[in-house]
Ligand SMILES: Nc1ncnc2c1ncn2[C@@H]1O[C@H](COP(=O)(O)OP(=O)(O)OP(=O)(O)O)[C@@H](O)[C@H]1O
């Protein structure tokens with residue numbers, strides 16, 4: 001397996017994964033940084049990731065890229081490897097700025113954001129369209145409102161491509177944020193994501 005990976009080109013570094021472009025197969029390969037000593041251990045971590053992906057695919061359909069998960073042996077340890085189409089995309093806020101100057105159709109971005117809100121009201125879960133708000137902020141009313149004051153945050157987990165004058169969002173990170181599972185701040189974190197989604201929708205509707 002190692003020899004197969006020598007042609008991979010690293011394109012990005014996430015918190016949990018290293019992101020590569022595989023020129024031979026023209027796909028995106030994400031290798032989760034954590035190493036496991038047994039295949040079973042890696043499998044136990046991979047299954048909830050796969051479950052998250054299935055939930056997102058169910059609720060957000062076309063906006064979630066087809067994604068595969070597998071366990072790969074590297075040296076003496078096991079890693080989780082995620083593969084999906086490689087997208088040369090921009091962030092949502094970059095896309096909205098471009099739409100303003102080039103008259104691009106933003107209806108699919110609005111549709112995607114509305115679907116995220118519908119998913120939240122039906123399941124209480126929402127993809128991480130906020131990114132990196134620390135639990136300390138969530139614990140303080142004052143700080144929480146400071147966060148809201150500088151909305152919207154640019155969600156890095158979504159990449160936007162352009163096809164026939166239309167902006168198409170792709171939710172490339174198919175796992176729910178670990179912060180939304182926090183026993184104390186999880187619910188507040190999800191509510192902040194929802195606020196952010198609504199703030200982006202507001203910008204869209206002003207256009
Ligand atoms: N399919 C893809 N095509 C091109 N670039 C991608 C793709 N998937 C992810 N990326 C880039 O890599 C970054 C990190 O990917 P991803 O969010 O899946 O990993 P992560 O480990 O969860 O990172 P983070 O903790 O930063 O969210 C994305 O923000 C995006 O810029």
Ligand SMILES: [Mg+2]
Pocket residue numbers: 014156157173
């Ligand atoms: Mg991510």
